Amino acid sequence: MVYKVGITGGIGSGKTAATDYLANTKQIVIVDADVIARQVVEPGTSTLLAIVDHFGEQVLLENGTLNRQYLRQLIFNSPAEKKWLESLLHPLIRQQIIAELKQATSAYAVLVSPLLFETDQHLLVDRTLLIDVPESVQIDRACQRDNMTKEQAQRILATQMSQEEKQQRADDIINNQGSLQQLYAQLDQLHQQYLGFAHHD
Template sequence: MANLIVGVTGGIGSGKSAVMRAFEELGIVAEDADVMARVVVKPGKPALKAIAAHFGPEAISPDGSLNRPALRQLIFSDADAKQWLENLLHPLINQELEERLAAATSPYALLVSPLLFETGQNRLVDRVLVVDVPEAVQLERASQRDGGDTEQIRRIIASQMNRQERLDRADEVLDNSGDLSAMLEQVERLHQQYLEMSRR
């Protein structure tokens, strides 16, 4: 098991995935909450059956997998539906993350999650690294990546913890508003710092 667990969080479009890949290149195990969110709703899993029973057949794609776009529409316009889904999935995701982090073999490991604080996943980590960019950069990057629905991206930003609150709760901040080499430089520095901490 890793001696230190670092939670990595940041708003949509902040570049958490790129930062995660940079740490992985250095040999660090990283578990992604978004990936776990897919694992727990795979066909045959109890959570998928519960979602189908609650939201009806439109929540399931013809191939039997979760119809994410349909579900996203359902929950973004209905706070109760969103709450129900979170109550179902978050404990399952957290359990999956805990098991995988316990099996991590690198000196420290990362738990990467856009909703680290909102889901209580911060209780699973020793440090919090916030990947930070200004909101204008979030909008630009997320709309390039997701095909340009800026209204939906604004809604997602609004549904996440606000930037200042996230920064206030960070142990470390990686400013990702620059280019790739600036990001990699910060990752290398943090890597050395976390290695040092994991030896203590």
């Protein structure tokens, strides 16, 4: 079995910068829960049909793909609908994550997931790494990158597990307030550590 590291962090924390670096310079296989979450609802999947069946045609965009923004609004205002959607999607996403981690051929594999702790995906990995930045930085980055308003970014943060709780639950923490160079230096150190763990596993 390949040694598995779970990477998480809130919006704008720099998860993508971290995993791109590990993939490109260390040749580590990255399994991305967000990518899988999109794949399981692609046009033609039974999952997408079930969602349309439940919520109606208006959850589709004109090109037949899922209207994520509309769906997000729907479940944002309804805990029951959110629960229905999660009970449909989370098991499928989990199955696919397990399958992709099993196929990984690198020294260790990385599962990157914004909801690593919230969805119990941390149980699929041997060790967890939190990419940590102050909330104010997260909000600034999310606004710049995703053209969000401050309020939207704050609302998303409010629905996620608190930074404090993530810090307590993570095995390793990288502070990503500084430059990319500083992020890479911290990743270099952890990479060596993970190679050691993988070797002894």
